[in-house]
Amino acid sequence: MSEAVSNPPSMAQRLRLGDIWKATRRVLREPLGAFGLILVLVMIGGAVFADWLTAYEPNKISPRDRFQGPSLDHLLGTDHLGRDLFTRVLHGGRIALWVALFSTAISLSIGIVLGLIAGYGPRWLDNLMLLLFDSIKSFPTVMLALALVTLAGPSLTAVVIVVVLVNVPGYARIIRTQTLALKESEFVTAAQSMGASSARILRVHVMPNVIGPLLILASMDIPVVIAIEAGMSFLGLGVRPPTPSWGAILNDGFTAIRDTPWIAIAGGLPIILTTLGFTFLGETLRDVFDPRLKGRG
């Protein structure tokens, strides 16, 4: 289809920016929401500006400085190879954030498309896809991760694939249910009567009405994703050494936790704070955007 005449940006987009600002103010009014937002912003800031915040390099080995406790020189101490842990934590944040955002974005895109198709398509296709979703969902996450890494070897890509496999069935189901409900609505019938193609009906008329709750859900899943990445890296299924990842740092400190506990703390603390931050933020967002869900889940 040709849309030769460009359309000016609609009021819808401008309104949405205003909505975001309004929502942010409401989030800040909630103590937990404000706390969560600050934690998340600090974590993002640390990851983004990691290169400027410390004088060290994350992977520079310096045997003379190994196993040093926290000090002004090394805020979180150093590990068994003499690497500055604060630097590694900041760079580990990059990995965690990247995996969280990238794999959530992929899960969302795939989940939305599959859910729309399952909900709008013929009954047999719907049943087939539900079977597929349920089969994937029936695998425990760790088993899925182990199986995949056995086949393809440990890597960040493996982490992303595991997260996508874990997330997509749930996302697709949510979209499917809402699409089913909207399929019979009058505005969809009206679009059919005007001659709109199925793709256009789904993209223009259905999708904007079904993604809202999913976006909130996805934001609440981000801490889970971060935990999956840390967990897989801890088990050696994720990033390869010497790449800094919180799970890997935790693993480095795990063996020497009696003598030098700060290494494990340096790896564990950011995981706890970040998941906490995202959880608080996600729950507040949910309450702000969808008050009907309040107090559940």
Added chain:
Amino acid sequence: MTALLEVRDLEVTFRVGPMLSRRDIKGVAGVSFDVSPGETFALVGESGSGKTTLARAINGLQGISAGSVSFDGQRIDGLSTGAMKPMRKVMSMMFQDPVGSLSPRMTVGDLVTEPFRIHGVSVDFRAETERLLNLVGLNETFADRFPHQLSGGQARRVGVARAIALNPRLIIADEPTAGLDVSVQGEVLNLLNDLRERLGLAMVIITHNLHVVHHIADRMAVMYLGRFVETGDCEQIFDAPAHPYTAALLSANPEPDPDKARNRISLPAEVPSLLARPKGCEFHTRCPWASDRCSRDAPPVVDKDARKIACHYPLQPGARPPVAEATP
């Protein structure tokens, strides 16, 4: 004059019930009528008489099991989605729920220009929005609003604007006045009447509101259990209904003049289920004039004075039911 829309012996069948005892019911059971260019044709009947199903079948939203639908001499029933698409440019439809038939996340401007986008017509969307909104009596500031910010009447006007966007030759309007209060109903009907005259539209109006029919329609058909019991010129039918069901419907219509003497024909019993259609004349279970013959033989459709009537004993003008119930 050749007919713009030609419907012949149209049947729509639904399968109902659980897998093993599945049964077919006919939502529309053999209906024929023509609509000429520029003419307004009204379909009236109780809820569940098959009006909306018939409209959806004409528009191709509902598959038909028998009969044919032709538009401008060309068969359009059973066309593929792709082959039907050009038809949807010249035949548009309005739905019952004024707000619910508008996509909730689209602005009015996007809604009224959606037909151009669907059919890939290159126009200046902003100018076109303005033109269409002005045509239906809204000003262009409405372009940035969302459906939930509109009143029922405003939403209906947006629906009308969308329906006339591509200059169709036929509009099928399903309950164009549903959910609107009386003054707004009047405005919408005047708007439709006005547009019809200016744009030369043919319309099929589905309603159970007889005032609407009187106000706007040229010809009408009365539907009962998926069949037409009486078809003909509106004035004639309003003056002298020939089928007892039509007479009963007309007598039940609220009359604004309280002093006017009237004979209300009250119909006993419920509308029969489509699963158990009565034998003979399907109206005999509720008809005050029914005789033995009515419960045995189905009446044929008879042409009489440019009317089509399915009744063994068509009423004479001014006929009273055997047991008249006079209401003040």
